[in-house]
């Protein structure tokens with residue numbers, strides 16, 4: 001039913017986007033896989049400017065803020081196209097973690113915060129990071145934080161230790177989750193504080209090595225120390241104690257954005273798998289495509305990807321109409337389900353490629369390394385399964 005709601009304009013936009021991905025973004029893929037992020041910056045910047053010139057910019061942001069004003073459902077369709085190549089979302093300025101930060105700045109930012117932090121982020125002139133997870137505390141319990149923001153005159157002094165702040169390297173500011181009232185109820189202890197990276201006491205310890213790769217720039221995960229970082233209290237995002245609520249608001253759409261991107265990765269992996277199966281000969285005239293296990297992988301993957309897409313679009317459709325809270329079970333279901341499909345499809349595609357699957361001749365190995373984390377970030381599988389099952393069972397109690 002919801003597929004019928006795809007307008008003619010939307011179909012045209014998807015065609016334009018397919019062309020742009022093919023002509024402009026795909027040529028960046030191999031250099032991205034073989035070189036560091038900074039080396040590629042001038043080239044990515046040129047393509048970003050061309051995307052902007054064509055109006056292919058900020059698909060997830062309302063028109064009033066210079067975005068394309070798409071619904072979440074429409075953004076799902078766009079995101080799938082962009083997900084087919086690792087730089088897709090970055091080129092249209094809808095990459096994590098900036099996309100989530102833009103959304104909460106739009107929703108909760110003061111006019112001054114919007115002017116100083118949001119506008120350059122929307123323009124693509126700066127990047128940002130989101131700094132919540134701490135090595136010392138279980139990230140699965142977001143109310144348990146050691147980082148503090150203590151009032152000192154008109155300022156906060158931020159002290160703490162974070163890691164996995166994606167894109168911290170080269171970011172202009174961090175949105176930091178810090179405890180502002182340790183005596184408050186669990187969900188009201190923390191606030192979000194904007195800390196510009198040139199604040200004395202802000203220190204990136206290192207880009208954490210992830211499956212052998214430290215990465216660079218946007219494609220990295222920073223370990224950060226905040227030592228007496230002094231920022232004005234006017235840098236607090238939203239009311240004091242609202243940190244947890246805003247984090248939940250950020251993570252709801254954030255999770256669905258990831259799922260949409262993963263469908264794109266699955267489609268690309270599927271395409272590569274089928275091409276390789278038909279091209280690779282085991283003996284003259286006898287291709288991999290004739291082998292039963294390969295045929296099974298192709299059939300299973302097709303069914304799993306199509307089912308996952310419908311589930312994701314159905315969830316987006318529900319959020320557009322009823323809001324993220326009403327769709328919280330659906331969001332949890334797609335978060336663990338699509339992450340599992342992604343992992344299975346990537347694994348099969350690599351297997352079909354044999355040794356080549358382990359190289360960076362295709363993006364499969366990059367995704368396999370980086371998207372293993374899909375089952376961990378924005379809530380591990382087990383947490384989502386637990387919360388959905390609990391709510392379902394409560395209806396039987």
Ligand SMILES: Cc1cc2nc3c(=O)[nH]c(=O)nc-3n(C[C@H](O)[C@H](O)[C@H](O)COP(=O)(O)OP(=O)(O)OC[C@H]3O[C@@H](n4cnc5c(N)ncnc54)[C@H](O)[C@@H]3O)c2cc1C
Pocket residue numbers: 097130131132133137138139140141163164165166221373376377378379380381382383386
């Ligand atoms: C690639 C990547 C990017 C990230 N980017 C960011 C970012 O930009 N900003 C940021 O702040 N954080 C980021 N994170 C951190 C991420 O949000 C956390 O890793 C996640 O919340 C899990 O927390 P944890 O790693 O401390 O695992 P823990 O909380 O220690 O959990 C470990 C394991 O315990 C199990 N577990 C946990 N709770 C339950 C439960 N209730 N029932 C059963 N089993 C359970 C799960 O299997 C889980 O994987 C990123 C992580 C990765 C890997």
